[in-house]
Amino acid sequence: MGGTSAAPASRCTLATIAREANVSVPTVSKVLNGHSDVAPTTRAQVERLLTLHGYQRPRVPRRTSRRGDLLDLVINELDSAWALEILTGVEEVAEEVNMSLVVSAVHNRASLTRRWLDSLISRGSQGAILVLSELAEEQRAELSRRTLPFVVVDGVSLPPPEVPSVGATNFGGGYAATEHLLALGHRRIGVIGGPEQMLCTRARVAGYRAALEAAGLPACRELVRYGDFHHSGGLAAAQRLLALPEPPTAIFAGSDQQATGVYEAVRQIGRSIPHDVSVVGFDDLNFAQWTAPPLTTVRQPLREMGGTAARTLLRIIGGQRLDTHRIELATTLVRRESTAPPPA
Amino acid sequence: MGGTSAAPASRCTLATIAREANVSVPTVSKVLNGHSDVAPTTRAQVERLLTLHGYQRPRVPRRTSRRGDLLDLVINELDSAWALEILTGVEEVAEEVNMSLVVSAVHNRASLTRRWLDSLISRGSQGAILVLSELAEEQRAELSRRTLPFVVVDGVSLPPPEVPSVGATNFGGGYAATEHLLALGHRRIGVIGGPEQMLCTRARVAGYRAALEAAGLPACRELVRYGDFHHSGGLAAAQRLLALPEPPTAIFAGSDQQATGVYEAVRQIGRSIPHDVSVVGFDDLNFAQWTAPPLTTVRQPLREMGGTAARTLLRIIGGQRLDTHRIELATTLVRRESTAPPPA
Numbered sequence: 001m002g003g004t005s006a007a008p009a010s011r012c013t014l015a016t017i018a019r020e021a022n023v024s025v026p027t028v029s030k031v032l033n034g035h036s037d038v039a040p041t042t043r044a045q046v047e048r049l050l051t052l053h054g055y056q057r058p059r060v061p062r063r064t065s066r067r068g069d070l071l072d073l074v075i076n077e078l079d080s081a082w083a084l085e086i087l088t089g090v091e092e093v094a095e096e097v098n099m100s101l102v103v104s105a106v107h108n109r110a111s112l113t114r115r116w117l118d119s120l121i122s123r124g125s126q127g128a129i130l131v132l133s134e135l136a137e138e139q140r141a142e143l144s145r146r147t148l149p150f151v152v153v154d155g156v157s158l159p160p161p162e163v164p165s166v167g168a169t170n171f172g173g174g175y176a177a178t179e180h181l182l183a184l185g186h187r188r189i190g191v192i193g194g195p196e197q198m199l200c201t202r203a204r205v206a207g208y209r210a211a212l213e214a215a216g217l218p219a220c221r222e223l224v225r226y227g228d229f230h231h232s233g234g235l236a237a238a239q240r241l242l243a244l245p246e247p248p249t250a251i252f253a254g255s256d257q258q259a260t261g262v263y264e265a266v267r268q269i270g271r272s273i274p275h276d277v278s279v280v281g282f283d284d285l286n287f288a289q290w291t292a293p294p295l296t297t298v299r300q301p302l303r304e305m306g307g308t309a310a311r312t313l314l315r316i317i318g319g320q321r322l323d324t325h326r327i328e329l330a331t332t333l334v335r336r337e338s339t340a341p342p343p344a
Numbered sequence: 345m346g347g348t349s350a351a352p353a354s355r356c357t358l359a360t361i362a363r364e365a366n367v368s369v370p371t372v373s374k375v376l377n378g379h380s381d382v383a384p385t386t387r388a389q390v391e392r393l394l395t396l397h398g399y400q401r402p403r404v405p406r407r408t409s410r411r412g413d414l415l416d417l418v419i420n421e422l423d424s425a426w427a428l429e430i431l432t433g434v435e436e437v438a439e440e441v442n443m444s445l446v447v448s449a450v451h452n453r454a455s456l457t458r459r460w461l462d463s464l465i466s467r468g469s470q471g472a473i474l475v476l477s478e479l480a481e482e483q484r485a486e487l488s489r490r491t492l493p494f495v496v497v498d499g500v501s502l503p504p505p506e507v508p509s510v511g512a513t514n515f516g517g518g519y520a521a522t523e524h525l526l527a528l529g530h531r532r533i534g535v536i537g538g539p540e541q542m543l544c545t546r547a548r549v550a551g552y553r554a555a556l557e558a559a560g561l562p563a564c565r566e567l568v569r570y571g572d573f574h575h576s577g578g579l580a581a582a583q584r585l586l587a588l589p590e591p592p593t594a595i596f597a598g599s600d601q602q603a604t605g606v607y608e609a610v611r612q613i614g615r616s617i618p619h620d621v622s623v624v625g626f627d628d629l630n631f632a633q634w635t636a637p638p639l640t641t642v643r644q645p646l647r648e649m650g651g652t653a654a655r656t657l658l659r660i661i662g663g664q665r666l667d668t669h670r671i672e673l674a675t676t677l678v679r680r681e682s683t684a685p686p687p688a
Contacts, residue, residue, distance in 0.1 A: 069467065070446070078435060079630075084428045091422060091449050100467065102414070103447045105435050123413065123444065231634055260634035267636060286423075290575055290604035292611060292636040 089306025174207025433650025518551025578605025
């Protein structure tokens with residue numbers, strides 16, 4: 001609206017880069033494709049020019065080569081039901097389009113190194129879905145420069161607007177969990193976030209605070225704790241909450257695994273759920289329906305998030321325009337048996 | 345000892361096959377590599393000759409081509425903590441040797457089709473780990489004929505001795521679970537297997553029967569039930585067991601997920617674990633320590649099974665001789681709080 005349309009950028013080819021770098025076209029191609037037999041100084045110069053000119057690799061139409069029908073899923077850790085749900089969603093979409101899915105766990109190492117990207121590109125990956133606790137600006141730039149399409153799922157921080165990403169309505173989920181407990185009559189509600197610096201933690205805790213505020217209640221600092229999204233973190237934080245002079249009558253546990261830790265903390269002091277303490281989880285992993293009592297939780301559509309990320313990636317690979325670079329799928333409160341009115 | 349050594353088989357080359365089939369060597373190569381542009385009758389004839397001569401594809405030394413650094417994990421369903429543990433073990437080993445892992449779920453379809461194998465070979469897979477409920481003789485033959493190395497994990501039936509496979513000591517695990525309940529004083533012990541036709545089910549139930557027999561107790565038919573390895577199967581089978589005129593005082597649930605179903609069935613009739621009914625699971629998935637009460641279970645080293653399968657596959661790919669084609673990793677009883685002496 002009222003904006004001037006930008007003049008189309010002049011098309012930069014490998015020949016342009018080669019001429020300016022004073023190297024051959026095959027050398028530029030080698031750098032672009034991550035081959036190792038290029039002198040470091042030459043590589044650096046070519047990379048600088050590729051970035052300078054904003055070189056765009058021509059899209060290879062899909063299915064011209066069966067070798068290239070690979071998608072990559074790069075995930076921090078595989079060892080949780082949470083990771084599995086995302087993986088399942090991605091795999092289903094890859095299978096629909098007859099592509100093969102390469103799965104890598106980076107185990108919290110900064111594995112998105114140049115060398116790793118080289119191998120990814122040289123084995124013909126069409127693009128990557130990144131489920132990482134950390135994606136450094138440098139790594140993002142490297143991915144963009146290589147023009148390897150990628151989509152971020154549930155990033156530790158909100159990526160810049162130009163990076164395609166998929167998440168869940170964490171703020172809305174935290175709000176709904178807290179509103180549910182307020183509606184049951186709870187006034188003293190504890191919350192256990194995951195790691196404090198994570199985007200999803202901050203959004204869930206912000207939703208908790210907003211719901212309290214809407215009900216005209218203060219958000220006491222002593223009732224806000226942080227964990228690690230695992231059982232042990234939930235246990236430790238709940239032990240501290242329950243040891244307060246005026247303990248909460250309800251705890252929003254921030255994740256289902258942390259909720260199992262809250263269950264243990266309540267059991268340890270001989271109290272019962274939901275009679276003495278109400279508990280709400282987050283995620284709705286499959287075991288949430290099997291805990292005793294079955295866990296009231298905020299369902300995060302992890303499988304759909306994986307599927308949406310994969311479909312978004314395929315759109316980028318296919319050269320289609322994205323309607324939006326940020327998609328948040330809706331969370332929903334699932335009421336089971338771990339919540340009840342506070343003890344009289 | 346005393347055997348005569350076999351004469352070495354004459355080496356069969358692509359040229360031999362081409363000559364006999366009256367086609368060119370490239371045509372034979374195309375059939376072998378799964379290309380589609382070969383007439384069906386020619387393909388059939390060449391395949392027949394390849395089988396007849398027991399053609400062995402020369403092993404390509406690893407790492408000559410980065411494109412080829414792919415391993416495949418083919419799994420029936422991804423949607424359980426059980427699958428995740430195996431996947432994690434395989435991924436760790438793949439990562440150690442800088443290979444990429446392609447993960448496919450076959451969703452109970454008979455997806456190991458010729459076409460699927462074609463694509464696997466043409467994108468340069470070095471070998472496959474198969475975690476399937478069913479591997480038909482025909483599929484096995486197809487894999488062997490293509491000389492694509494493969495290893496089977498926890499197959500539905502014991503594969504022929506020449507097929508490399510990895511499993512767990514299911515018989516020993518069933519025996520240990522039952523022995524533990526007997527030692528606590530239980531005399532009327534129910535068992536819930538998974539699907540009856542599965543090898544692991546049969547082995548676990550056989551271990552249960554052997555332990556009862558060793559204690560001089562009969563294995564009553566009414567106490568042996570079968571489920572589906574999921575929560576719902578455990579629930580339904582436990583409901584029937586607990587409704588018996590003389591219900592069991594302990595149930596060996598056959599899997600951790602089935603154990604959660606047994607927990608629910610016990611809760612439904614207002615009884616408590618372990619006071620009224622003792623429960624033992626199988627697998628030791630991560631949630632087993634978080635159930636209320638924490639579940640006594642037989643630990644199956646799923647991650648190690650995945651890792652062992654991957655290392656075995658790498659040995660085959662590397663042309664090394666296997667010490668054994670069948671490896672069973674040990675199960676161990678993990679005592680938690682779901683088992684106690686029977687009510688007086």
